Amino acid sequence: MARIDLVDLAHSYGGNDAPQETFALKPVTMTWRQGGAYALLGPSGCGKTTLLNVISGIITPSRGKIMFDGKDITPLSTQKRNIAQVFQFPVIYDTMTVGENLAFPLKNRGVPKAEIDKRVAEIGRLLDLEPYLNRKATRLTADAKQKISLGRGLVRSDVAAVLFDEPLTVIDPELKWQLRSKLKALHRELDLTMIYVTHDQTEALTFADTVVVMHDGRVVQSGTPAELFDKPAHTFVGYFIGSPGMNILPAEVKGREAKIGDHVIALNRSYDNLPAGAKIEIGVRPEFVDAVAPGPGLLSAKIERIDDLGRIRFARVRLGDARIAARAPAGFTGSDGNAGLKFDAAHIHVYADSLLVEGAA
């Protein structure tokens, strides 16, 4: 059990002298508190697995430090770090039974037999593996195998953190839910720091209390699911989280007004000190844009189609070159192909060079 601190941590597969844009993991400083459930979320190749492997010690970072409870463990090998890791594909030892698989890490560490038996029985019960303890592990299904991988980590009483590297990739959809709830339950029961890597926002948002979004080797935002939804710190977060993602529109912003083409949208806050020469955009989630019949004072757009998701309907509209998703109220059909867009000023964010700008009240 441990608090994990990353201090100016970075990794480059090409060595430290390579230009920083090519770093697989760009410098990051952050703290993961003891007992937290974290998700590392991002598309493939964003560096999330690299970060995970740096924490587990499979990769030695080219720069910076990792600390467990204030103790620098950067030079320590994987064995000495007391972490558990569950990989994308189940790793089990073919020739052993489920029980022997669970006992393996303890046996390697020379734990007395009585103690091993006690721990294996305990973890077997915790993971609902009890009926299979004496069966060959090869014969089980993928989700049971993933539980064994997890169990091999949990069986050590001194484990500092459990790392998951997209553990549900090979699991059937309906079992995914079960296994994910199991993970949540374990997290509550065991008070362990858990770090969960995934590219699936649903998985991340349901599992974690803090989601860390990564993009292009950089941590772009870390916060609760609600924070990521309400106040994306980066246009990427807005776009990546939510379905459909946030609408990002190039605009001219001055004071309390944003101008899209000739149309002026009122803003709740005032933006006077925007960096000169930066690319200015406004971002607003589809949930806060209404597509209604065209009228005065509304931004007019062409309707391309309306997606009915059952609970909610989204109109896909076109505004010049930009495509926008907007909420379509019940009964609105847009049969003539035209719509007026109504923005909820409280939920419009302004971005300069993709980064969120806080306006003055």
Place this chain on the structure above:
Amino acid sequence: MDKTVNQKAWFLVLPVFLVVAFSAVLPLMTVVNYSMQDTFGNNQFFWNGVGWFKELLDPSTDLGGRFLASLGRNLFFSLVILAIEVPLGIVVALSMPRQGWTVAACLVTLALPLLIPWNVVGTIWQIFGRPDIGLLGYVLNHIGLDYNYVSNDIDAWVTVIVMDVWHWTSLVALLCYAGLKSIPEAYYQAAQIDGASRWAVFKAIQLPKMNRVLLIAVLLRFMDSFMIYTEPFVVTGGGPGNSTTFVSIELVKIALGQFDLGKAAALSLVYNLIILIVCWIFYTVMTNAGSERKPQEGAA
């Protein structure tokens, strides 16, 4: 549903029947025919029934004695080379690099002995081991070891075994290497996290994953060594005395040396039968090992 009846389809399989008949069935039947008869040359044959087979399995007769002795030597030879080549091949495969240009260099070097024609391998070792002009034989004698594969039984055996190990360990190593390469990196990482020692990694991950290729390696090496002829024939000619006369060498002696077609035919049938049975055993073991690995649906 109506089935189309078209007897002309038989013509399509006829070529296969003919090819198999002329290439396998007829020659085999000729051998069966010979095995029941005796000949004194001049193309004269006399019916002997199962006489040759009875003699073959009776160690008190000349034929039986020679056959059983060479069979024993052959089995011993196969066991020895398996006991050396399999562990050695595993060790070689484990110590090979995993990436970089050295991989290609290693693979090519290992493949070299496999590319040399068998009688050339025999010739190489025949000359290599000679005490007068061979590097190995000369050096061994020079440092005080009395080594001469022409006159000493044990020296002859050692030479033949070392030659086979030199020739074929590469095959085992290459197969094992292929097996090792197919293990995903995550297994090693997991083992590292589980605190496994080098030996534990070998026992828990590498050996089980090499299981299948090892079975194939054992099968190939057993069959090949059980049928070995060319290399020992070139090096020792089956001698000194009969000490390195394996079954195939004995067979050629009887068939071509003495022109005892009946005895030779009976011997080759029994020889063939042994090989078939061993093949079948290996095949059964391998398919069973495979089915054991199949995951059981709905187990969890």
